[in-house]
Amino acid sequence: MADRYRRSRELYERACRSLAGGVSSEFRRFSQPVPLFYERAAGARLWDVDGNEYLDFTLSQGPLLLGHSHAEVLRAVAEATERGQLFAGQYQAELELAEAICGLVPCAELVRFSLSGSEAVHAALRLARAYTGRQRWLRFEGHYHGWFDEVAWSISAPSVEALGPVEAPRPVPWSEGLGPCPPLVVLPWNNEPLLREAFARWGHELAAVITEPVMCNHGCIEPQPGYLQLLRELCSQYGSLLIFDEVITGFRLGLGGAQAYYGVTPDLAVFGKALASGFPLSVLAGRREVMRLVAEGRVIHAGTMNSGQPGVAAALATLRIMQGEAIHTQLFERGRRLMQQLQEAAASLALPVRVMGPGPMFHVGFTPLAVVRDYRDTLHYDRARYAAFVQAMQERGIRLIGRGLWYISAAHTEADVEQAAQAAAEVWRAA
Ligand SMILES: Cc1ncc(COP(=O)(O)O)c(C=O)c1O
Structure with a gap:
């Protein structure tokens, strides 16, 4: 054959x-x-x-x-790159994209652009620690937030036993070569009693909770009714930041992402994937009061290739097409x-x-x-x-x-x- x-x-x-x-x-x-x-x-x-x-x-x-x-996206990228591919300086299209995102995404009062979802997550966690002055943060088993060291824990496991007891899961490394385990609280998702218990014990120490608003990377599981709202309430009550990882849900469940779809506004959110139709671009978006630390340079966010013409032109065209059609x-x-x-x-x-x-x-x-x-x-x-x-x-x-x-x-x-x-x-x- x-x-x-x-x-x-x-x-x-x-x-x-x-x-x-x-x-x-x-x-x-x-x-x-x-x-x-x-x-x-x-x-x-x-x-x-x-x-x-x-x-x-x-x-x-x-x-x-x-x-x-998509012909219109490719044309926009070709036209933009005819005038240069990376100024590593400011240009108008970048600010138009920032304005567009702030107009569409509920939590977005200020944004910063990077290239990959992993980078944007990394920036969000750094910012959360700086804003709250706390080190510990909470993540959920099976959620994927990119491949960087601090989030490469409890993404997957060979068996249920390897995850440890359900009421006290242990962080499971995803790779060899990771640095020391960060001060994590790991929980199964969609479990209200365990979430309440974790906040009662750790709430005052938590800089942030990071979650995929839909657990896309394993099972494409939607939040149980009220679960995202509970996360919002507990984070507000304990002064922790709620971070939505919208790298998959963003611009896919609607132009306002999962936060508009489920009606729960996080403090910070990260976007990537669909926004730029396959060209490199990711976004850290958040409340002005929190993002102020980045604006003032107290929390460093940088990158030689950030907001290059291909990604920005592709994202502007993608948003225009999504809105028009x-x-x-x-x-x-x-x-x-x-x-x-x-x-x-x-x-x-x-x-x-x-x-x-x-x-x-x-x-x-x-x-x-x-x-x-x-x-x-x-x-x-x-x-x-x-x-x-x-x-x-x-x-x-x-x-x-x-x-x-x-x-x-x-x-x-x-x-x-x-x-x-x-x-x-x-x-x-x-x-
Ligand atoms: C929910 C989520 N967050 C973050 C990432 C990391 O994004 P990137 O692969 O662009 O670094 C991914 C990638 O699949 C993802 O699905």
Whole structure:
């Protein structure tokens, strides 16, 4: 039988001789049978070097909310970069973008731009410690806030036992080589009694609580009703800052992010991914009173490449398109339709598939559990079975993220939704 991935295999073998592990980001290592090499992408599709076409539900890990190679975004970047690519000085487009974000995002009274979500998280935590004069902060199991040392704890674990007792979880390192464990309080998410207990014990010491407002990175779990409100109340009561990591939810659940969608305004928030349609740009946004420390240079935030023309031009164009075309209604409709079709296909075959999430992003996995509300619950997902599903979908020309998250873009048509649902049904019938 002809090898569908012959060129990719050859290039990967070659890549392993110069690129560590053949890739530039850990998450790219897991693609089967090898990390694929792509040649071009447009709209909802991309093509690999072997000429295989894929309908894309990864959106390249989320940024391509408008679809690949959106003509208006690419044109805006090309025009902006004709006049220079990095002034490392001030220019008007940067300030227009700052004004636009302050007009859209509830917590954004002042902003700063960086390149990656990880950097923006790093700045938010530094700022929270400086503002409160406290060192300790609280994070939740299974939330991902980037790959930097201070947040590389309790992102994942090999088993529930490794996480420690539910009422007193232990920080689990994500990598070798991390510095000493920061003064963390780690909790399972979506658990009100444990949150109240943690605040009663540690509240006066907490500089911040950082949370994904939807636990996108494991299970795409939404907050239980009232949970984000409780976080807000407890943070206000104890003088801790509430940080929303909106790197995934931002500009995807709506132009105001998850904070507008759920009606809870944090003190600080970080954005990345969808804002600049795949060009490097992230944002730290927050209340003026807190951000003042950055404005006055008491908390240092810096970066040679910050707010370069490609990212800023792409973000301005992306926001203009999102506002002009009201894309979010369509994202929710198409996403929910696909979720429903996948759930129905699985149910008709009596498969233990669970589909959950708000719609513009959602999670699919095999689990016997009827309720999935925190990271510990997601450890019951059958990952090997889902990995086999992802590979079978790839053979049928559907590109999926290995850990179960699906992203919908404005470029997905109703026919694309049908195609994906049908492919999944075929795979499940054949299994
Ligand atoms: C919720 C969340 N926060 C932070 C990050 C880190 O962003 P970046 O990969 O741009 O550093 C990610 C990346 O996937 C993310 O999903």
